[in-house]
Amino acid sequence: MYAFVTGPLAWLAFGIFFIGLIVRAVWYIRGLDWRADRVAYTEHFGAGMKGAFRSILHWIVPFGSHSWRFYPGMTILFFVFHFCLLFTPIFLGAHNMLLMERWGFSLPAISDTTGDLLTVILLVAAVFLILRRIALPEVRILTTAYDYLLLAITVAPFVTGFLAFHHVGDYHFWLITHILSGELWLIAVPFTKLSHALLFFLSRAQLGMDYGIKRGGMKGRGLAW
Amino acid sequence: MPEGILCNRKPINTKEDLHALLNDKSGKQYYQEMKELNVDQEALWATIQKSLKSRLKTWLEICAHCGLCSDACFLYLANNKDPKQVPSYKIQSTLGEIVRRKGRVDNEFMRMVMDTAWSKCTCCNRCGQYCPFGIDMGVMFGYLRGLCFSQGFVPWEMKIGSGMHRVYRAQMDVTTEDWVDTCQWMAEEYGEDWPGLEIPIDKENADIIYTVNAREPKHYPEDIGEAAILFHLAGEDWTVPSVGWEETSLAMFAGDWEGCKMQVESVYDAMERLKPRRMVVTECGHAYRATVVEGPYWTGRKSGQPPVETLHYVEWVAEVLRTGKLKIDPAKKIKEPVTLQDSCNYIRNAGLANFTREIMSHIAEDFREMKPNREHNFCCGGGGGFNGIGCYRTERNIGLKVKRDQILATGAKLVISPCHNCWDAIRDLEEIYKIGIRWSFLKPLLIEMAIVPEHLKPQEEAEEA
Numbered sequence: 277m278y279a280f281v282t283g284p285l286a287w288l289a290f291g292i293f294f295i296g297l298i299v300r301a302v303w304y305i306r307g308l309d310w311r312a313d314r315v316a317y318t319e320h321f322g323a324g325m326k327g328a329f330r331s332i333l334h335w336i337v338p339f340g341s342h343s344w345r346f347y348p349g350m351t352i353l354f355f356v357f358h359f360c361l362l363f364t365p366i367f368l369g370a371h372n373m374l375l376m377e378r379w380g381f382s383l384p385a386i387s388d389t390t391g392d393l394l395t396v397i398l399l400v401a402a403v404f405l406i407l408r409r410i411a412l413p414e415v416r417i418l419t420t421a422y423d424y425l426l427l428a429i430t431v432a433p434f435v436t437g438f439l440a441f442h443h444v445g446d447y448h449f450w451l452i453t454h455i456l457s458g459e460l461w462l463i464a465v466p467f468t469k470l471s472h473a474l475l476f477f478l479s480r481a482q483l484g485m486d487y488g489i490k491r492g493g494m495k496g497r498g499l500a501w
Numbered sequence: 502m503p504e505g506i507l508c509n510r511k512p513i514n515t516k517e518d519l520h521a522l523l524n525d526k527s528g529k530q531y532y533q534e535m536k537e538l539n540v541d542q543e544a545l546w547a548t549i550q551k552s553l554k555s556r557l558k559t560w561l562e563i564c565a566h567c568g569l570c571s572d573a574c575f576l577y578l579a580n581n582k583d584p585k586q587v588p589s590y591k592i593q594s595t596l597g598e599i600v601r602r603k604g605r606v607d608n609e610f611m612r613m614v615m616d617t618a619w620s621k622c623t624c625c626n627r628c629g630q631y632c633p634f635g636i637d638m639g640v641m642f643g644y645l646r647g648l649c650f651s652q653g654f655v656p657w658e659m660k661i662g663s664g665m666h667r668v669y670r671a672q673m674d675v676t677t678e679d680w681v682d683t684c685q686w687m688a689e690e691y692g693e694d695w696p697g698l699e700i701p702i703d704k705e706n707a708d709i710i711y712t713v714n715a716r717e718p719k720h721y722p723e724d725i726g727e728a729a730i731l732f733h734l735a736g737e738d739w740t741v742p743s744v745g746w747e748e749t750s751l752a753m754f755a756g757d758w759e760g761c762k763m764q765v766e767s768v769y770d771a772m773e774r775l776k777p778r779r780m781v782v783t784e785c786g787h788a789y790r791a792t793v794v795e796g797p798y799w800t801g802r803k804s805g806q807p808p809v810e811t812l813h814y815v816e817w818v819a820e821v822l823r824t825g826k827l828k829i830d831p832a833k834k835i836k837e838p839v840t841l842q843d844s845c846n847y848i849r850n851a852g853l854a855n856f857t858r859e860i861m862s863h864i865a866e867d868f869r870e871m872k873p874n875r876e877h878n879f880c881c882g883g884g885g886g887f888n889g890i891g892c893y894r895t896e897r898n899i900g901l902k903v904k905r906d907q908i909l910a911t912g913a914k915l916v917i918s919p920c921h922n923c924w925d926a927i928r929d930l931e932e933i934y935k936i937g938i939r940w941s942f943l944k945p946l947l948i949e950m951a952i953v954p955e956h957l958k959p960q961e962e963a964e965e966a
């Protein structure tokens with residue numbers, strides 16, 4: 277079982293993840309239409325790229341945009357959650373050991389304690405995200421079961437990994453569930469709105485080009501994000 | 502009833518149809534018929550499949566339902582943070598739902614969509630600035646209005662507005678003769694006081710072609726006279742076209758894309774016919790948005806630019822003040838606290854914030870910014886056609902509260918508003934909430950403050966001197 281989930285199934289999951297995201301990127305860019313979107317993307321590519329870059333930059337930096345500064349609590353929650361989500365699995369010691377075993381290379385690894393800590397922080401952040409959905413009327417009205425499902429798919433590998441690592445109950449069971457849930461997440465990304473992992477950048481770039489080319493970027497100053 | 506006599510899916514293309522609609526006071530029969538209007542679901546879905554491209558599709562799909570766009574929307578704030586006014590909710594429950602149902606929606610649903618598209622969003626685009634993904638509900642509501650228009654679910658005044666552009670190439674029934682007469686009348690009227698003042702019509706190769714908002718010839722002809730005085734004082738070589746003088750676009754507010762194209766083509770034709778070096782448009786926000794920002798795309802101009810260099814009035818004023826072509830008498834600068842309304846259409850959506858600040862630095866001693874301001878300013882409360890739709894008057898008046906409070910917080914009693922729409926909204930908010938403010942375009946203020954060169958002095962004054 278272990279061999280299967282870390283072998284062919286892992287290949288499949290990673291394959292779907294990467295190919296899926298590439299397809300989404302191609303599909304997104306090909307679907308841009310200068311006339312329908314009313315943005316002369318190619319005519320003013322330079323100004324557009326400048327706008328795109330600014331638009332992404334202001335938003336990947338914590339407190340870099342007016343909106344992030346307007347909602348400091350959510351901003352911290354958002355960045356903590358996403359940082360733990362991406363950083364932990366990539367630099368986790370156990371993952372890199374596996375990488376070394378299979379591929380003969382590894383990335384710098386964080387200590388087990390750090391991994392543990394980041395996992396707990398992520399789970400706490402997830403709880404706050406859920407509470408926020410329930411508590412704030414303006415978020416509650418938007419929330420659907422699908423939002424909770426995606427959050428569950430996202431945190432499941434962390435919960436199961438944590439249980440496996442600490443040998444709570446049946447280690448083998450939790451390990452397999454951990455791997456399966458991780459693979460489920462990989463497969464879910466291109467097919468659900470978790471695809472925002474990639475589309476965040478494309479969508480931000482698009483609006484950045486819009487402002488960079490058409491809505492003032494070439495005349496006045498560009499938009500102050 | 503599939504389609505009504507007045508309320509139907511056909512755009513207005515003749516004077517007869519237009520007058521029939523105008524004669525239906527307040528759209529009584531029109532809205533009655535709308536209750537029976539069928540939704541052409543196949544056509545609706547076919548249009549969506551053809552026109553809903555990856556940008557909008559992605560926006561609809563990846564919205565994280567995070568609610569960060571809420572406080573960006575002045576209508577959400579004005580309505581005591583009613584969750585039903587959250588931008589994402591408004592678009593998901595309308596356009597989002599139509600797409601999910603593949604166009605299979607009924608009459609009642611479409612009427613709800615119409616109410617949402619015209620009374621819960623002014624297409625100010627502020628929410629797009631606050632969404633982490635850059636999801637711009639204003640853009641999507643613009644698209645949705647287009648779908649509504651194609652199905653005949655459009656407020657009565659907007660249908661009329663679109664028809665006006667199609668029939669008269671102006672948002673009001675102003676013919677070429679009316680326009681030319683008004684210009685001549687104003688030239689005579691003001692020429693008495695301003696020797697040598699002219700309003701040159703159809704002059705080729707002028708430095709500036711000046712274009713307006715049809716409200717000016719129709720209701721505020723003095724605005725044209727004032728523009729003439731200022732061009733005269735600045736010594737500009739300018740002209741107005743006899744045809745293609747109207748830059749506004751109620752068709753844009755109505756979602757009538759074909760009408761938009763017809764209108765803006767008439768202006769571009771004038772530019773090509775008269776070959777001016779550049780164009781200046783009056784103090785109107787959506788006119789600039791329609792003709793300069795969006796127009797090139799409606800007409801398929803790959804460069805995304807109109808045929809000649811285009812200036813908003815505030816750019817021209819900033820330029821003549823900067824170069825000294827127009828000089829302000831320091832003694833006549835505005836002494837009292839004064840604030841400035843940033844129009845969404847040429848500030849947020851065209852980046853001209855610095856030009857208006859430059860003007861204020863020349864003319865005001867105590868200029869007070871609203872908060873927030875510049876690209877982050879709130880809609881005046883009446884944009885996107887909201888001012889003009891009778892059946893949403895209550896909603897519009899509620900929406901004005903945000904601007905009212907912004908103005909009050911500055912402590913200024915004078916609001917400069919270089920935009921027709923904002924000017925109306927601010928006038929109405931004073932009428933309703935009585936906060937004791939005055940409001941003005943730039944032109945009359947500038948004329949008061951300008952230093953008049955000796956040889957251009959109004960005659961009596963010259964005689965007296």
Ligand code: SF4
Pocket residue numbers: 418563564565566567568569570571588589631632633634635636
């Ligand atoms: S801020 Fe953007 S992602 Fe969040 S709910 Fe609003 S539209 Fe959706």
Ligand code: SF4
Pocket residue numbers: 573574575576588591621622623624625626627628629638639640642880
């Ligand atoms: S475009 Fe403006 S009015 Fe419309 S939903 Fe967004 S913030 Fe509100």
